[in-house]
Amino acid sequence: MTAPTASTEDHTAVLARIAEALERLVPPAARQVDWLADPAYVWTGGAARPVERLDAPALDLLRGIDNQKDRVVTNVERLAAGHAAHDMLLWGSRGMGKSAVLRAAIRAADTVHPGRIALVQVAQEALSGVSTLFALLGKVDRSFLVFIDDLGFEDGDGAGPRVLRSWLEGGVEARPANVRLAVTSNRRAIVGRSMAEQDDPINPRDLVDEKLALADRFGLSVGFHNCDQDAYLAIIGGYASEFGLDWEPGDALEWSRRRGARSGRVAWQYVNELAGRAGKAI
Incomplete structure (x- = not known):
């Protein structure tokens, strides 16, 4: 049996490198999603x-x-x-x-x-x-x-x-x-x-x-619908009680005035501000 020549070995190595490069260009197959596993x-x-x-x-x-x-x-x-x-x-x-x-x-x-x-x-x-x-x-x-x-x-x-x-x-x-x-x-x-x-x-x-x-x-x-002042303060009160945060209604209303709105989102942002002031994570 004839032994492979150096040129044959070089040719094989080149083909192997080309194949590896092509494999890298092909994106990996998407992971199969298990529709029963996650919330x-x-x-x-x-x-x-x-x-x-x-x-x-x-x-x-x-x-x-x-x-x-x-x-x-x-x-x-x-x-x-x-x-x-x-x-x-x-x-x-x-x-x-x-x-x-x-x-x-x-x-x-x-x-x-x-x-x-x-x-x-x-x-x-x-x-x-x-x-x-x-x-x-x-x-x-x-x-x-x-x-x-x-x-x-x-x-x-x-x-x-x-x-x-x-x-x-x-x-x-x-x-x-x-x-x-x-x-x-x-x-x-x-x-x-x-x-x-x-x-x-x-x-x-x-x-x-x-x-x-x-x-x-x-x-x-x-x-x-847009929340009124009482609802806005009630939202803040619920979060503040849950996270053990002190707050003042006047300060909460001033926060909403600076934001130009009263909503659940603005209330949550105020609660996040309270936690930051108190050095707490929520």
Whole structure:
């Protein structure tokens, strides 16, 4: 048998280096997601990323939104139990706990029905991949709340609202039976306030109806409104008691005046300031 020549060995080494370089150019295969393992996931449009710990406040710390909280918690618990549940639109003022109450409701439902429900957050730019997500979730023996935060369609965007209607109304790409949608928005109508193709001064009611048409597809529509002074102080009082922080109502009101708003978010920011002053972590 003829021994390999030096040139043959060099050629083999070159081919090996080329193969190694090509392997480095190919991205590693995405890790298979276990849809039964984690309390939450993030959908990026073509793949999912697990979230091992769902960050959410305790339900009793969400003050000033008792009615809204009860309706959301009840609906999420039904979904976790495998019962009939609604798609949800949470709309209204910024910083009043729309997304916080959804996360808290998922955590609460998981304590009653361990492992039976998960939250899947979808960024608005990943909406085009939601049909793929539905196909995956429909095969899993678990309930899912697909969460789209701060949704709003620009004027002239007719495709987005139509797709969302299809998901809600049982079209060919509708969400499966074990999945419900939860959408938060700063306005009830979701679609833009000025729709050129519908702005008919002869029949302005048509414009109003069109704006509300998409919102009406949600079985549960919950409004979150600006909190008054008493509610704002109650929110702070609840957090301060929980974390052992001293505070003064006058100082809390001055904080809100400097921020130009009273909301749950502003209250939490003030509580964070209190903790910082006291040298505590929360």
